[in-house]
Amino acid sequence: MAHAPKKTKPAAKAAKNGARPQQTRLWLMYPPKLITRPIIWELGHKFAVSTNVRQASVTDEIGIVCLELDGEREQIKAAIAWLEKLGVNVEPVEINVIES
Amino acid sequence: MEKHEGFMKALKCRECGREYPLAATHVCEFDFGPLEVAYDYDRIKKSLTRAAIEKRPQTMWRYRELLPIAGEPTVGFQVGFTPLVKADRLAKRLGIRELWIKNDTVNYPTLSFKDRVVSVALSRARELGFKVVACASTGNLANSVAANAAAAGLKSFVFIPSDLEQGKVINSLVYGANVIGIKGHYDEVNRLCAEIAGKFGWAFVNVNMRPYYAEGSKSMGFEIVEQLGWRAPQHTVVPMASGSLLTKIHKSYQEFMKLGIIPESRYHVHGAQATGCSPISVAQKAGLDFFKPVKPNTIAKSLAIGTPADGFYALKVMKETGAVAEDVSDDELREGIKLLAEYEGIFAETAGGVTVGVAKKLIASGRIPADDSVVLCITGNGLKTLDAVVGHTGRAREIKPSLREFEALINAEGELSAAI
Incomplete structure (x- = not known):
């Protein structure tokens, strides 16, 4: 499921453009209909970010992936918006930061 | 290291x-x-x-060795050691031999755990x-x-x-x-x-x-054990938002047993959620060891976490302790708030209504046997969520400043004359 993109080196590219690279750690939770789709590979090709899977569990019911994204802030934000539009639940590594 | x-x-x-x-x-x-x-x-x-x-x-600091600070506490000296109330009237109403309320509605200083x-x-x-x-x-x-x-x-x-x-x-x-x-x-x-x-x-x-x-939550469990006369309750019902409190109540019982402060005994730590945000409860009832995220839709705002960070660990604890999870509707949780208020004089926020409502369901269905002993963890004060019960309580009757009007009211309403 997880492939780092071959064509981009986001951190270097971002630095060259003057944009600040950043690292973002996320938990992705996929509904069953998306489990067979190579979403992380697609993400790595659509956006100038590098992807690094740190933990994953896939069953018939749900796909759970802990993912590190490296790249320019705007690219990471766009990648998250794309994932959410697909129906992937995107949480920070802390999961629920807002408590009652 | x-x-x-x-x-x-x-x-x-x-x-x-x-x-x-x-x-x-x-x-x-x-x-x-x-x-x-x-x-x-x-x-x-x-x-x-x-x-x-x-x-x-x-205070909660009497268990200081098991709380994660290096020196003496410098914040919140007065926190904890809230009452553990023996709730005989509510026990009778719910049909259970022994019921206790761990009452953090009066925790100092902001009235929640x-x-x-x-x-x-x-x-x-x-x-x-x-x-x-x-x-x-x-x-x-x-x-x-x-x-x-x-x-x-x-x-x-x-x-x-x-x-x-x-x-x-x-x-x-x-x-x-x-x-x-x-x-x-x-x-x-x-x-x-x-x-x-x-x-x-x-x-x-x-x-x-x-x-x-998160370790601070253990103090609630330590207090329950001590206030019960140094024993772990057979059943504890805990509200679940992130699921952290449930795991820490379990950890507190485990630590006291490990240290020999109380003897080993079997106990169950049950989880309570509102049906409008019940990812952990749904997973437990389906026998899953993971939950699916949900979009919350409940008046129990303090439990409205659709992706609970400790959900996985809460499910594990329930499995290990032979416990179950259950959830209640907004109407059922309002009824829970009223039961606790009318039978024990304790006004809890919505999470407390969830806990009472779930306990009621577990007792009625025999998942908590009628002969057993239960502690309910009530985590916050009802004054914080007045909106949840507005329009769902009795109403105040209004009269002019006249004794005759008052007597007429008493005679007109059977409920009032029965109270005399």
Whole structure:
């Protein structure tokens, strides 16, 4: 499921453009209909970010992936918006930061 | 790696067991698993006995060796040791032999169990040299951070969704906290708060201080055991938002058994959620060891976490202790609030209504046997969620300042004349 993109080196590219690279750690939770789709590979090709899977569990019911994204802030934000539009639940590594 | 601080040994990843220094950090660099405080139980055993505990002031700090600070507490000296009420009238109503209410509606100073976790997080934050503390919250946590920080002379930032009710905002603003409302969808606000926590060098109580913060919940379990006469209850019903409190109640019973403070016994720690936000309950009932995220839709706002961080661990605890989860509708939770108020004189917030409602279901269905003993963890005060019961209580009758009118009212309403 997880492939780092071959064509981009986001951190270097971002630095060259003057944009600040950043690292973002996320938990992705996929509904069953998306489990067979190579979403992380697609993400790595659509956006100038590098992807690094740190933990994953896939069953018939749900796909759970802990993912590190490296790249320019705007690219990471766009990648998250794309994932959410697909129906992937995107949480920070802390999961629920807002408590009652 | 190990440099003992107080009775703490290290921070330890709950997934892979890797150890980290006792700093303000919360995630394993290897697998991003949550970090938890590891203690030196051999040393604790020499210092923490029933007799030692009983001599100490009646606050949560009487179990200090099992709380994650290196020195003496500096924030929240008065927190904890809330009443454990023997609820005979409610027990009879629910059809159970023995029922106890652990009443954190009167926890000091902000009337919820959050004062336990916050006083630990802030005491530890001070030890680590922080001057600014922060949290992201929709209610009880914000109030507690604001109040405890004010009392300790710490500067505080409280992040809230911008559409939060005015009353809840004032409950933080009054303490002089810097309250920042963030516009946007819940998920966006949640991610931004995580980003802010990572970028600014503050003690974010439920982010980088989380390993310490979460341990404060154990004090509720320690108190239950002591107040029951040094025994673990057969059944404990705990409300679940992130699921953290349930795991820490379990940990508190385990630690007392491990230290020989109470004998080994079988106990069950059941979880309670509102049906409108029940990812953990749904998973437990389906026999799954993972939950599916949901979009919350319930009046129990203090439990409305659709992706609970400790959901996986809460499910594990319920499995290990032979416990179950259950959920109740908004109407059922309102009934729970009223039952607790009308039978025990305790006014709980919506989470308390959930806990009572779930206990009622578990008893009625025999999942908690009628001959057993139960403790309900009631975590917050009803004055904080008045909106939830407006229009669902009795009504005040109005009369002119006339004795004749009052007598006419009494005669007209059978319920009133029966009370004479």
